[in-house]
Amino acid sequence: MDTIVTSPRLPIATTERPPEGAVINAAEVRLMNAYWRAANYLSVGQIYLYDNPLLREPLTLAHVKPLIVGHWGTTPGQNFIYVHLNRVIKKYDLDMFYVSGPGHGGPALVANTYLEGSYSEIYPSISQDEAGLRRLFTQFSFPGGISSHVAPTTPGSIHEGGELGYSLSHAFGAVLDNPGLIVACVVGDGESETGPLATAWHSNKLLNPISDGAVLPILHLNGFKISNPTILARIDHEELEQFFRGCGWTPYFVEGDDPDAMHTLMATTLERVVQDIHDIQVQARTTGIPARPRWPMIVLRSPKGWTGPRMVDGLKVEGTFRAHQVPLLVDHAHAEHVSQLESWMRSYKPEELFDAQGRLLPELAALAPQGNSRMGANPHTNGGQLLRDLLMPDFRVHAVDVPSPGAVVASDTTVLGQFFRDIVSANDQPRNFRIFGPDETLSNMLGAVFEVTNRQWDALEVPDDEFLSPDGGVVDSMLSEHQSEGFLEGYLLTGRHGLFNSYEAFIRIVDSMFSQHAKWLKVTSELPWRRKIASLNYLLASHVWQQDHNGFTHQDPGFLDHVINKKADIVRAYLPPDANCLLSVFDHCLRSRHYVNVVVAGKHLMPQWLTMDEAVIHCTQGLGIWRWASNDHTEEPDVVMACCGDTPTLEILATVSILREHLPDLKIRVINVVDLMRLQSASEHPHGLSEVEYDELFTKQKHIIFAFHGYPSLVHRLTYRRTNRNIHVRGYVEEGTITTAFDIRVQNKLDRFHLVQDVVDRVPGLGTKGAYLRQLMADKLIEHKQYIDKHGEDLPEIRNWKWSATA
Structure with missing residues (x-):
């Protein structure tokens, strides 16, 4: 027997060399x-x-x-x-x-x-x-x-x-x-x-x-x-x-x-x-x-x-x-x-x-x-x-220091990349974790992983190449979402762990592949002899609200709608509002089994809201009232301001700051949603809130102004059974072009000025103050348009805005 000699960390494989010429006789042909x-x-x-x-x-x-x-x-x-x-x-x-x-x-x-x-x-x-x-x-x-x-x-x-x-x-x-x-x-x-x-x-x-x-x-x-x-x-x-x-x-x-x-x-x-x-x-x-x-x-x-x-x-x-x-x-x-x-x-x-x-x-x-x-x-x-647990480093060591809400800015996926770097390193001998995707790992700000591994590549290399190696732990060298999805599925199905990172708009390319895998998970979960495998984890970055430079072609948050159609026992969707929440969410997702986890996160510098301890509590609950942003602590709110996603969170908090400045008597409750499935009824999804829990948070009859990352209809679908029908959702409505980041929000009416108008239009009893505030917001929208047309960037008050609890 000839022996295949391998490096020390690889198992020894043996194979007898086949002979030349004919290899089976007539009797063997008859049997075969x-x-x-x-x-x-x-x-x-x-x-x-x-x-x-x-x-x-x-x-x-x-x-x-x-x-x-x-x-x-x-x-x-x-x-x-x-x-x-x-x-x-x-x-x-x-x-x-x-x-x-x-x-x-x-x-x-x-x-x-x-x-x-x-x-x-x-x-x-x-x-x-x-x-x-x-x-x-x-x-x-x-x-x-x-x-x-x-x-x-x-x-x-x-x-x-x-x-x-x-x-x-x-x-x-x-x-x-x-x-x-x-x-x-x-x-x-x-x-x-x-x-x-x-x-x-x-x-x-x-x-x-x-x-x-x-x-x-x-x-x-x-x-x-x-x-x-x-x-x-x-x-x-x-x-x-x-x-x-x-x-x-x-x-x-x-x-x-x-x-x-x-x-x-x-x-x-x-x-x-x-x-x-x-x-x-x-x-x-x-x-x-x-x-x-x-x-x-x-x-x-x-x-x-x-x-x-x-x-x-x-x-x-x-x-x-x-x-x-x-x-x-x-x-x-x-x-x-x-x-x-x-x-x-x-x-x-x-x-x-x-x-x-x-x-x-x-x-x-x-x-x-x-x-x-x-x-x-x-x-x-x-x-x-064959599945072995991942060795999970402590994500808390990468916590962003948040002395107060909104006091610092950070790139959420850049912080996450450092956590992925540690996971890659901890699970490399033998390798049990890989990152897959088209050529977007660096673009999605996950470059820290290349401090400890390379891209797997076994073709020609030239001197100016970066991070190429035959034994790399990142598979992103083929510009094909289909291949990335297929590679990862094959890796997971044979007992390993992995991640697919992609631009949010172009994950739609693998809609049907995701569907097939979700169906596979659903059926195998009902077969006692099939053992659970590691979850299929998606990171969707470069998302719809961060495509002002690429424009309309790169804007599509519809993968969330597609995912939600699958069996509740299989799918999960998370939209963390900041880096600390993103770390907590991914620690959970990478430990999970037999799910499809979809996580949407931004790569641009954004305000950071929660300390790590607060983020862990918030993500564990899946949603909750942000007391520091609310002023209804002792009485019923006049309006509930809800948000899901990093950009909607920013705009809701900016909206609240305007309302508290101009309408100080207005009682506002701010609710942030991380786990999208919490909005569904408990009878429809394992993560869903009970009717009592939902009503306690969102009230039974107060107006809810909901700023959502994706298409507004998705939130309506998830909440259609709830008692409170006074929900008004702002989200992406297929408006976009090459423009500024804030103008994308304006075009889709997810911006703070339109959201303030939504509150004025729906909350009764605001009288003259409400009318003047509404006019002020209309003026701001005109001022915004004139400014970006002239200067090519957003208003200073938009670029330099910070949350203040005394606003």
Whole structure:
């Protein structure tokens, strides 16, 4: 056995060098082909049958599901790949699992995990006998059963197959800091046409062959999508090879439709690929030089719907788009197809595969790996089993000294970056935490992390580059939100911790990826065998109110609206008003499990309001009255001034200072909200306030002027069940351009002058004083516009404003 030599902190991986030439004989081909037939038989049975699973009697329409749903086209190819991966895993004792990218390949992964035994271990009722086979078939795409794609319910899966494009990024995220792991990632040729997947081919420029594992892409080139050809299948061999070589891969081609020849070719190719991976890692780990290699990949070209019906009703099916979903309709309107279905299923010769009890024959079962070496039982695919707590430094050492509210200014994310620096450092040996994002880490003022780590980068470097290294702990070198999200998801799902930092507006690019992950968390939280993983934590900086220089294109706080739509047990949203609150919030989020935490914070210099002790109390409560800003301590308020977000907090407090100067008798209560979900009813969200608590804070009938970071409708949605309907919300209303910071607030009427007018318009009894104050605010708005048009900056009273308790 050759040994892969690694640095002291890495586990030792061993691999036998594969021999040259043919690697399997005729007897092995026969056994592997039989195993493949068994997987194909189980796949067809899942799609069509809910009785007579072994065809012990002639097939009738009564044995067929009344509604047939499933996808056959990709399934036989994936079954073919799985049996060959089993062989090399067993022969070389590989630590490997399978990512299924081609959408609805569920029958294949379920069939193979059932054959290897991992499925029945998790679901004992799906036993390895005829009764278990019946239940296996019945549950597929059936009410109360399992979905037609690879899902959280599928053992060995970290990748939801319902949406295409993210298989490779998940695979690369999984192998980061996992030097002994190989992820075999099957990429559909239709999936290859998505933007995220097309970009993901370049992920090999970030992989460190010393400290990371390997990704083995297997492009499943079967030629068709739902009803169209695929682009990569319609370019010639040379062009396809040049494409992948241009992306930095060494492609190996396995092409054909004759099973015996294909088994021999695939086995020989996989041996070569395993040898390439072995040689790359040995070279890097013995020399200590992580020079970027050309990693191997496989292009498997086989017919769509391979081994299925060739012709149906006079139309060609196998090798065409017609094989994509259900290639053979079998129902009352197509009863004549029952015999064709039976012929198809009998072509796999189930009597040669299963014994009298319905168990896979021992000589076939022996082809699968054992224990955790089975891809359906690999611990990395149930990452909570491997999850270790983060070592959390004390965030309090980074506290901003706040002698009094608003007395100092600071950049909230700059302070947070120092905390992240300490977390990166504390969790580096072995690495258990990474920061992901597009090229915005420095822009979001998190540069302190580069004091202790670099960006992971394994491509060419030139002298003026900064912070690039093959073993960096920050993955932000690809300007792709899709890749950042996919890398992080793969990292979390395999048992590690991480953070995604992004501009707030452009996190919308991964809306659907977030949705898929949130759904994954929701489903896995209901599966007792799935262990909880670290939360997906978003930091959204460079937010909507700090885009005066970039303008309208960079202003969109709508990710919050999108997140709130998901299950209350999964999502959390935090908008800390200052740096000390931001530190406290992130300490909480990074310790949490199985949530999606969205934190919105600014990077520009802003007033700091709370001491660290006050911030911890405030963030623990999630919201509360700021007594130092309120003057209703002994009586009911005339108005409640509420705020959520750093900029809305600033404007509410500036509004209060104007009101207290001009209307000193007005009783004002100031409430700041950090945890957005506290606004919901306790019956709708675990963090929600009870009706009594909400009414005590916000009153039952007093007017509430609420300054909100995002779209006003979101606050209305969250509070629609509350008793007090007198809530008036100001927020972002899709107004913006290149202008000053304060003018963005004015355009959206979130500024102090409009907010004062809102109070005057709604609070009764303000009389003449109110009228004069309203006119003064109108004058200020005109003065503001004239000043910025002339000077290009905000009024001095805006730029130099400070909170005063005696205002």
